Amino acid sequence: MIGILGLSPSVDKIVSVENLRWGEHIGVKKIREVASGKAINVARVIKKLGGGVVIIGVAGGANGEWIKDELKKEKLRFDFVHVKRNVRQNLTIMDKLRGREIHLKEESSTIDMKELELIRKRMRKWGSKLSFFIISGRLPKGVPVDFYRETISFFKKKKVPILLDSNGPGFVRALSAVPDYIKPNLKELEELAGRRLQGRGEEIRFVKSLIKRGVNMAVVTHGPGDVLVMTSRWGLSLTPPKVRVRNTVGSGDAVAGAIAYGAVKGLRIHDMFKLSVACGTANTLSIGAGFLDIRKVNALTKKVNVKVLYNHGRNEK
Ligand SMILES: Nc1ncnc2c1ncn2[C@@H]1O[C@H](COP(=O)(O)OP(=O)(O)OP(=O)(O)O)[C@@H](O)[C@H]1O
Ligand SMILES: [Mg+2]
Incomplete structure (x- = not known):
C-alpha cells in the first residue's frame, strides 16, 4: 500500500461562463464539485492504475465532512485527523469565449500543535504497513517548517521509499533529509536552487548536485515540455504527447502518483516513466484532478517519446 500525506485538502468547485467581464452579473454553469488537494488527486490516480492507497491528512468543518463522504463514494481509503477549521474551498472559472481558466485558491486552513501530534501518530501507525510514501503539497500555516524533514527521516528509518512533491520553505528545508524521489516542476526546482535556471544545461547541472547530495531520483516536469528524469546512473528526457x-490542475500530481505506482510494481524504467508522463497528459483531458480515463492513459503511453541523455554502464530499459 502507498501512503500519502496531505495537509491541505480542498473542495474544488469548477464553473463555466460564456464570457467573464468585470462589473457584470454573469450566470455560471456548475460543472463539477470535487474533493481535492494534492494528496487526494494523487490517491485518485494510484487507485485508477490499480494500486492500493491510504491518505493521511486532516479534515474539519462541513467541507471536511463533505470530503469524507466523497472519498467514501470513490472508495478511496483515508485516515484523517479531525481538525477545528473548515476545509478551504477553491474555485476554477472556465471562460468559454477565451478558452482559458482562472483558479481562485483560498489559503489552506491552519493546523495547531495538538492536531499535528495526532498526524504524527497516524504516520507511526501506518509506517511499517506501507511500501511507499508520498508527501504532497505545501505546508499549511501553523506547521513547523521542519515537519516534512522530520517525516522523511521517520520513513527513511522504516526503509519506506519516499517521494516529496511540494514547494515553499518546508520543501526547501525537507531536502536536507534527502528524500528518495523528488518531482518538482521548473519553478519548484528554481526554488530549491534559489535562482533562475537558464536552459536545460543549467537545470541538469543543478539536478546533478542534488543527486550528489543523496537524492536517488529527480523528475522535473515542464507542463507540455519535456520531462527530465535523472539518477546518478542514467538520465532520460521524455516528450509528452500533444493534446x-x-x-491542467493536478497533472503533476498524476505524474507523482504514477511514479509511486510504477516503483511499487517494479515496472521497468522506460515503462514507468512513459506511464507517468501519459498520466500527466491524460489528466489534462478531463475536468477535475485525477479523473483519468485508463484507455486514454494506455493510448497516450504509446505516444510518449523517450530519449536517453546518459547511461553509465547499466542497461536501464
Ligand atoms: N499542455 C500539456 N500538454 C500535454 N501534457 C501536459 C500539459 N501540461 C501538463 N502535461 C503533463 O502533465 C505533466 C506534469 O505537468 P506540470 O509540469 O504542469 O506539473 P505541475 O506543475 O507539478 O502540476 P500540478 O502541481 O498542478 O499537479 C507533464 O509532464 C505532462 O506529462
Ligand atoms: Mg506539482
Missing part, C-alpha cells in the same frame, strides 16, 4: 488541453 487538446481542458484543465
Whole structure:
C-alpha cells in the first residue's frame, strides 16, 4: 500500500461562463464539485492504475465532512485527523469565449500543535504497513517548517521509499533529509536552487548536485515540455504527447502518483516513466484532478517519446 500525506485538502468547485467581464452579473454553469488537494488527486490516480492507497491528512468543518463522504463514494481509503477549521474551498472559472481558466485558491486552513501530534501518530501507525510514501503539497500555516524533514527521516528509518512533491520553505528545508524521489516542476526546482535556471544545461547541472547530495531520483516536469528524469546512473528526457488541453490542475500530481505506482510494481524504467508522463497528459483531458480515463492513459503511453541523455554502464530499459 502507498501512503500519502496531505495537509491541505480542498473542495474544488469548477464553473463555466460564456464570457467573464468585470462589473457584470454573469450566470455560471456548475460543472463539477470535487474533493481535492494534492494528496487526494494523487490517491485518485494510484487507485485508477490499480494500486492500493491510504491518505493521511486532516479534515474539519462541513467541507471536511463533505470530503469524507466523497472519498467514501470513490472508495478511496483515508485516515484523517479531525481538525477545528473548515476545509478551504477553491474555485476554477472556465471562460468559454477565451478558452482559458482562472483558479481562485483560498489559503489552506491552519493546523495547531495538538492536531499535528495526532498526524504524527497516524504516520507511526501506518509506517511499517506501507511500501511507499508520498508527501504532497505545501505546508499549511501553523506547521513547523521542519515537519516534512522530520517525516522523511521517520520513513527513511522504516526503509519506506519516499517521494516529496511540494514547494515553499518546508520543501526547501525537507531536502536536507534527502528524500528518495523528488518531482518538482521548473519553478519548484528554481526554488530549491534559489535562482533562475537558464536552459536545460543549467537545470541538469543543478539536478546533478542534488543527486550528489543523496537524492536517488529527480523528475522535473515542464507542463507540455519535456520531462527530465535523472539518477546518478542514467538520465532520460521524455516528450509528452500533444493534446487538446481542458484543465491542467493536478497533472503533476498524476505524474507523482504514477511514479509511486510504477516503483511499487517494479515496472521497468522506460515503462514507468512513459506511464507517468501519459498520466500527466491524460489528466489534462478531463475536468477535475485525477479523473483519468485508463484507455486514454494506455493510448497516450504509446505516444510518449523517450530519449536517453546518459547511461553509465547499466542497461536501464
Ligand atoms: N499542455 C500539456 N500538454 C500535454 N501534457 C501536459 C500539459 N501540461 C501538463 N502535461 C503533463 O502533465 C505533466 C506534469 O505537468 P506540470 O509540469 O504542469 O506539473 P505541475 O506543475 O507539478 O502540476 P500540478 O502541481 O498542478 O499537479 C507533464 O509532464 C505532462 O506529462
Ligand atoms: Mg506539482
